[in-house]
Amino acid sequence: MVAQSQRLSPTLFQLWWQKYASQVLPPLVGIVVFLALWQGVSSSGLTRLPAPSTLFTDEDTRTLLLNPFFDRGGLDKGLFWQTLASLTRVAKGYLAAAVVGISLGILVGVNQILNRALDPIFQFLRMIAPLAWVPITLIALPNVQIAATFVIFITSVWPILINTTVGVQQIPQDYKNVALVLQISPRKYFFKILLPAALPYIFTGLRIAIGLAWLAIIAAEIVMSGVVGIGFFIWDAYQQNYVSEVILAVIYIGAVGLILDRLVAWVQRRIVPEQ
């Protein structure tokens, strides 16, 4: 009786495990196998790449790993601060890109002539890689901080702009007809019809853009030396041959990128209505 009731009322963890084992187990196994392979290859001496275990065995790296919050002034800061600096830059550039991209996108989407005039320029500019912008911005803009933010902006604005334009252009004629027949005021049309209808497209753009922005910040910081940020941290570590620190930073970058993407996806789910 007792044994039975124990079996009938398993612990919370057991319940969770029953439900999600099939989802959790494969990725876990994948990661473990990957790390094991890496460890194997590194210990075999085929490459100079340090093994993942060096994150713990190397003393400097262990310090960085275990203490992300130290701040010794200048560029010598813990990884948390480095990442935060990069994120702040991304936030500024991305926010600017969102504002400019969405508003310009709506304008271009609504106005055929404007669209014809600007589309070739947009298509041309969006083909330019983030790194190619760096020298131009360094020349054009007064300081490195602003230049870095601008690179983020210019990289992430295109997907937002183009998706917004398409979203506005794709508003079904039926919705427009409804607005026409009801003679809805422009303001109401904007908020009740145009924006909700274009929202899925806008969010697709925003999600692509956040990925691009995060990719671009690393590149930008590497080139614009002398700033606090995870990108320059990698470059600095590489220059000083702290390879295990590079690996640690790379893990940070991957994790932050993933979190950012999920974050936008979550916002998207919250805001965009299901259809």
Add this chain to the structure above:
Amino acid sequence: MTALVTVAQVAKQFPLAGGNSYLALQGINLEIQRGEFISFIGHSGCGKSTLLNMIAGLDQPTHGQVWVGGRLVKQPGPDRMVVFQNYSLLPWLTVWDNIALAVEEVLGHLSPVEQRQIIQQHINLVGLTAAKDKLPAHLSGGMRQRVAIARALAIRPEVLLLDEPFGALDALTRGNLQEQLMRICEEHQVTTVMVTHDVDEAVFLSDRIVMLTNGPGSQIGNILTVDIPRPRRRMEVVKHPSYYSLRSEIIYFLNQQKRIKKMRSRAMTAVARHGLEKVNLELGFVPLTACAPLAVAQEKGLFAKHGLDEVHLVRESSWRGIVDGLVGGYLDAAQTPAGLPVWLTLGGHQDKPLPIVSSLTMTRNGNGITLAQKFYQQGIHTASQLRNYLQEQTEPHILGMVHPASMHNLLLRYWLAAAGIDPDRDVRLKTIPPAQMVADLKAGTIDGYCVGEPWNVRAALEGLGFTVATDQELWLDHPAKVLGVREDWGMRYPNTHIALVKALLEACHYCDQPQHREEIRHLLARPEYLGTDVRYIYLGEPGKLTCELNQPEYAHHRFYGEGLNRPSRTEHLWIMTQLARWGDVPFPRNWLEILERVCRVNVFTIAARELGLLGTTQTSRSPIRLFDGSEFTSNQDPIDYLNHLAIKRDFSVAEIVLERPQAA
């Protein structure tokens, strides 16, 4: 009463890629009264939705104007609310919010409380009270369409425009929604215009059904008035006598449009051969015993013998099909009722005079008047007995005839009028395709008819009715069916015209010979011709000439004989007087010119001479003798004749201006 919606001379052209344009609609005139329910029906791409959009203001006509409530339509507005085919609900708004969006915008002058009341009231109206906070994605198609209807009605439009509102729904939902819509429209007296391709839906819901022809250049082909009383219930509507005739009328129209499209797509270029301008001919006929010459000419190779080796016989179920074919130009020639050439020439079809030439009278006689059996049983055997009977009756009696310009109509009217029965006031005449007469008589929707054989004898043989009068009792040897071609066609293909008359005259000669009767009867019974039992098809002399139930008599056809086939000016003139008498067309002041244009004796004479059948070319100078003893001669003043007829409408006399014939 002024119309709420007026569509005046509207045409719509769409620009195409490459600088061309597509003419979707042309010459659309329509008036819609307040409270009416109108349907537009037609094939896909006929421009019915475009027309609706032009009333809505979503589209602008290229020509003409649309007026709603006395204002010119220049842009869309909430007074003309549209219910779109795919509902067009905003998916991010709930049922309530979708309706609220419209109400707030249009009825913004009302207080919020009143607005909420209106929204709630309309949600209740369409039975969606429980679903008011749901998003459209969580509703079924039928529910979404109900929301769209509620949204449209909530803003109290002057006209409700529905674009195939139930097209995407399953049959059961559609039926329910139709009933709901009708109930709402009836209760609130909503003026409604609906685009549909569902015949039953149109009949069930509409007061009038506007049928559009196929594009390019779609026009209003016809407007049907649905005389089924309201409130309507589906089961009662289906039983109403008009239901099936309306339904079949629409289906006829739609089928006709489909056939026109097919014929248009067929190569219509003239194939010249054997010294003839055109040997590929489309010849129209209506399945009647009288079509024997065409059947014989085709089956016995007489067309080919005279060089016309690509003749295609087009079977039309009604004379209207023949008229449409000649007017539309997709029939080269047709066997027509004797009155049709004059009627078309005088503008009987849509008031547009179209010169039609008649160069051969193919058959005489073969017509009869049939009354339902109940009359015989009540001892009504003559027209005067019928008159006495009608005087005691209060409910209207309906008699069928096949076309306003057919001899059946003219003879039936003459026969009635001679007995003192006004064919418009004492009875009602209704146009019904020949093959449908017996069915209508059986159903009791008509009390009798005048039609060509085999439909009189068939009613008699089936015990449904009796023949009260045949040729003998009307006008012995009256012209029945003639060959009709457009004048411009005759001008363009003069040798083909002669060859056609030759082939048909020879066929008439063949039909007249007694030894061929059995063969022809069996030929006509085949499905491509009459498709009826051979026992209903009679040729030759009838046995008895009095009306009786036990011994069914039949009207006898005459296909060939001295003076019988030559087109007769006197006869066409008499037809002119009768058409004017009943107000169908004005009597032409220039009747001599009209006769000259219609009656092409020279074509007939050449054909007969080349065939060596000279006996038929003689002119009969004897006057027309009708059963009532009156005579009509060619040197009589026709207007004087008209004035002396007792029962007639207020006929008009007018100059009919015809375009000069263009010689090729």
